[in-house]
Amino acid sequence: MSSLTFQSTRPSLVKTVAxxxxxxxxxxxxxxxxxxxxxxxxxxxxxxxxxKTGTLMLAKDRVVNVIDLPGMYSLAVRSPxxxxxxxxLMGRTVDTPKPDLVICVVDAGNLERNLYLVSxxxxxxxxxxxxxxxxxxxxxxxxxxxxxxxxxxxGMPVVPTVASQNKGIEKLKQIIAEGVTVFYQRGWRMAPDLxxxxxxxxxxxxxxxxxDRHQAFAEALILLSLGxxxxxxxxxAGPAQWFYKEELIRQINMVQDRLRLKGLRARTAAIxxxxxxxxxILKQCVRDKNKRGEDLTERIDGIVTHKLWGWVxxxxxxxxxxxxxxxxxxxxxxxxxxxxxxLGDWVTQTLPEGQLRNLIVNGIIAGVxxxxxxxxxxxxxxxxxxxxxxxxxxARTAFIMDRVMSKVGLHGKSFIPLLSSFACxxxxxxxxxxxxxxxxxxxxxxxxxxxxxxxxxPVYTIMIAVLMxxxxxxxKAGIMLSMYVLGITGACLMAWLFKKTLLRSQKxxxxxxxxxxxxxxxxxxxxxxxxxxxxxxxxxxTIILALSVILWVxxxxxxxxxLQGSDALKASFAGRMGTALEPVIKPLGYDWRIGIGLIGxxxxxxxxxxxxxxxxxxxxxxxxxxLREAFQAAHWPDGRPLFTPLVCLSLMVFxxxxxxxxxxxxxxxxxxxxxxxxLFQFVYMAILAYLAALAVYxxxxxxxxx
Amino acid sequence: xxxxxxxxxxxxMSVGQKGRIREFVVESDDCERIEEMGVTPGEQVEVVRYxxxxxxxxxxxxxxxxxxxxEEAALIQVEVLS
Numbered sequence: 001m002s003s004l005t006f007q008s009t010r011p012s013l014v015k016t017v018a019x020x021x022x023x024x025x026x027x028x029x030x031x032x033x034x035x036x037x038x039x040x041x042x043x044x045x046x047x048x049x050x051x052k053t054g055t056l057m058l059a060k061d062r063v064v065n066v067i068d069l070p071g072m073y074s075l076a077v078r079s080p081x082x083x084x085x086x087x088x089l090m091g092r093t094v095d096t097p098k099p100d101l102v103i104c105v106v107d108a109g110n111l112e113r114n115l116y117l118v119s120x121x122x123x124x125x126x127x128x129x130x131x132x133x134x135x136x137x138x139x140x141x142x143x144x145x146x147x148x149x150x151x152x153x154x155g156m157p158v159v160p161t162v163a164s165q166n167k168g169i170e171k172l173k174q175i176i177a178e179g180v181t182v183f184y185q186r187g188w189r190m191a192p193d194l195x196x197x198x199x200x201x202x203x204x205x206x207x208x209x210x211x212d213r214h215q216a217f218a219e220a221l222i223l224l225s226l227g228x229x230x231x232x233x234x235x236x237a238g239p240a241q242w243f244y245k246e247e248l249i250r251q252i253n254m255v256q257d258r259l260r261l262k263g264l265r266a267r268t269a270a271i272x273x274x275x276x277x278x279x280x281i282l283k284q285c286v287r288d289k290n291k292r293g294e295d296l297t298e299r300i301d302g303i304v305t306h307k308l309w310g311w312v313x314x315x316x317x318x319x320x321x322x323x324x325x326x327x328x329x330x331x332x333x334x335x336x337x338x339x340x341x342x343l344g345d346w347v348t349q350t351l352p353e354g355q356l357r358n359l360i361v362n363g364i365i366a367g368v369x370x371x372x373x374x375x376x377x378x379x380x381x382x383x384x385x386x387x388x389x390x391x392x393x394x395a396r397t398a399f400i401m402d403r404v405m406s407k408v409g410l411h412g413k414s415f416i417p418l419l420s421s422f423a424c425x426x427x428x429x430x431x432x433x434x435x436x437x438x439x440x441x442x443x444x445x446x447x448x449x450x451x452x453x454x455x456x457x458p459v460y461t462i463m464i465a466v467l468m469x470x471x472x473x474x475x476k477a478g479i480m481l482s483m484y485v486l487g488i489t490g491a492c493l494m495a496w497l498f499k500k501t502l503l504r505s506q507k508x509x510x511x512x513x514x515x516x517x518x519x520x521x522x523x524x525x526x527x528x529x530x531x532x533x534x535x536x537x538x539x540x541x542t543i544i545l546a547l548s549v550i551l552w553v554x555x556x557x558x559x560x561x562x563l564q565g566s567d568a569l570k571a572s573f574a575g576r577m578g579t580a581l582e583p584v585i586k587p588l589g590y591d592w593r594i595g596i597g598l599i600g601x602x603x604x605x606x607x608x609x610x611x612x613x614x615x616x617x618x619x620x621x622x623x624x625x626x627l628r629e630a631f632q633a634a635h636w637p638d639g640r641p642l643f644t645p646l647v648c649l650s651l652m653v654f655x656x657x658x659x660x661x662x663x664x665x666x667x668x669x670x671x672x673x674x675x676x677x678x679l680f681q682f683v684y685m686a687i688l689a690y691l692a693a694l695a696v697y698x699x700x701x702x703x704x705x706x
Numbered sequence: 707x708x709x710x711x712x713x714x715x716x717x718x719m720s721v722g723q724k725g726r727i728r729e730f731v732v733e734s735d736d737c738e739r740i741e742e743m744g745v746t747p748g749e750q751v752e753v754v755r756y757x758x759x760x761x762x763x764x765x766x767x768x769x770x771x772x773x774x775x776x777e778e779a780a781l782i783q784v785e786v787l788s
Contacts (some may be wrong), residue, residue: 112744113770255720260759270739275749297771301754301755305755399757402757402762402775406761406775510774511773512774513772513773514772
């Protein structure tokens with residue numbers, strides 16, 4: 001049985017290093033320590049898994065590529081993230097080279113379960129080194145790990161590290177520079193019958209696929225762990241260019257049939273054998289000093305998952321987050337606004353009057369500025385998200401909210417993406433990546449924009465002002481709140497509906513680790529915020545820019561001599577579109593002017609307000625009050641007032657449901673890697689918005705309101 | 707194991723109770739993932755708490771904390787130790 005041992009005695013020049021390991025093992029902290037800011041975040045082609053790479057400078061002339069693979073618990077993959085990590089490790093991805101060295105980051109405080117993945121990785125026969133991370137926690141647990149012995153038992157170098165304090169990093173760099181020698185010996189056995197079948201499969205794989213024995217052994221175990229019959233289609237999916245010959249598939253299915261007949265559970269036998277082996281290693285290498293310190297995590301959890309205090313704490317954190325997003329963010333938002341206004345003024349003074357100046361000031365600067373203004377909110381949101389994630393509280397929110405989410409068929413992990421969408425659907429949709437089941441993730445993405453984002457606030461504010469000019473603050477807040485509740489209700493209903501129909505899947509399994517609480521690394525938090533805002537600004541500089549130009553063209557052309565302000569607008573493409581739209585939106589109580597507003601706000605919802613200022617011939621500096629007065633004075637040709645209370649309500653309801661946001665569509669397109677889903681989302685939300693606004697207006701009229 | 711040991715499913719255990727995993731009632735993909743997370747027959751398990759709304763459960767196994775829904779916990783038979 002030569003598949004038992006693997007030896008690599010020729011350390012070659014390492015060019016590519018892959019970081020792998022369980023989630024919560026501190027993998028990303030190590031990645032940050034290696035690469036500092038020389039990081040690149042992109043996507044793997046064909047999938048929506050984030051691809052994080054960076055470079056490590058070993059010496060002046062020695063640069064090593066570092067890949068930060070998504071965290072995984074096992075090689076028997078369950079999510080696109082894990083699938084990709086496995087494919088890279090096995091050298092199956094098209095554009096990512098097979099790593100020359102694998103650094104497996106292991107949480108020393110959770111050694112037993114972390115070694116399970118190590119045991120699987122050993123099968124692959126890759127040159128590997130263990131970063132035994134979070135050694136400080138081991139001491140706190142009152143334990144001692146014999147590193148030299150562990151290294152010997154695993155057959156590979158083991159480097160104790162505390163990545164958050166940069167400890168052990170130099171030693172790892174030295175190993176990368178020199179290469180490693182590994183000697184693996186499989187220390188575990190399954191039942192003889194099973195071993196025989198595995199060996200049979202190994203021979204088949206060597207013969208038909210030309211694999212080496214180590215790879216064949218790992219592959220054989222993965223194949224045997226497949227529950228259903230193997231089909232080639234499954235293997236072709238994703239970025240891996242890998243599928244088996246027909247003959248081999250037939251043989252594999254025969255082996256599985258035989259096992260089933262004998263009543264052998266190949267899938268669990270290997271798991272149990274591995275854990276048995278791990279136990280024996282731990283017995284040799286870990287000593288319990290019985291000097292256990294106080295378990296801080298236990299004490300914190302006693303509060304934050306308490307039946308009463310848990311909710312108080314939870315609501316407190318959420319309230320603080322939204323308070324920061326909606327109040328503190330106002331200051332930098334004002335600065336950004338002032339900056340763009342000043343830039344616009346400067347261009348106005350510098351350039352001669354004409355269409356170019358008009359395009360730059362009213363198209364580009366106003367359009368891009370209107371989106372960049374949300375940067376502070378996004379920064380604060382991601383500050384909180386990475387803080388919650390890094391401390392371990394995020395897992396607790398999923399833990400306490402899972403029951404609620406399961407009512408509509410979702411997972412506790414869908415909670416944060418939906419919550420984030422109150423600030424902005426874009427980061428919300430991006431944070432849905434942590435959801436393992438692709439269908440659940442899609443449902444979360446589809447309903448996320450129904451949560452009222454901050455861009456709707458300006459629309460709600462002006463509409464409430466027109467609706468009830470004399471209302472008290474409490475009354476205004478009440479209407480505002482009911483809009484939020486309406487959005488949440490819609491999201492729940494649609495999620496439930498999608499789970500029942502279009503995206504039916506088995507109830508997702510909820511197995512989640514509750515990691516110990518840890519101090520966040522501020523360095524990592526800052527890097528995370530920087531990454532997200534860079535992606536956001538990049539989009540503002542490309543897609544939003546292009547759309548701002550298009551919208552400006554639509555609103556400025558064709559030009560008619562002598563026409564000014566709203567008359568010119570009515571004659572423009574956008575005006576004609578608004579006029580063409582009037583018959584459709586008349587049942588909702590809107591005229592062509594509101595139609596232009598709807599078209600204009602397609603770029604971003606808050607653009608509705610500035611578009612309406614142009615429609616009503618107000619100069620840009622007009623405040624909310626002027627616009628309100630203009631709205632109140634607006635009439636239909638027959639003299640009826642346009643903005644009746646019912647129309648205001650109907651408009652607000654329309655904005656609650658409609659996907660009036662190009663950036664969201666762009667991000668959904670990127671995240672789902674298809675144009676069908678964003679299109680579907682746009683259409684379903686448009687129908688929902690139309691019907692809801694129609695119901696408000698028509699039912700309201702039937703009941704005698706105006 | 708003495709014969710008089712009580713065997714119940716994991717979701718029926720009370721907070722603080724310890725037990726030894728005996729078996730999974732069915733074999734499925736989900737059970738495999740649970741096993742991969744270290745919940746294997748013969749291993750000792752402790753119920754740490756139930757979530758504020760009664761579901762999911764938090765258990766301690768192999769020195770770490772794991773949460774799973776009652777629905778899945780119902781598939782796991784446990785011999786009660788204390």
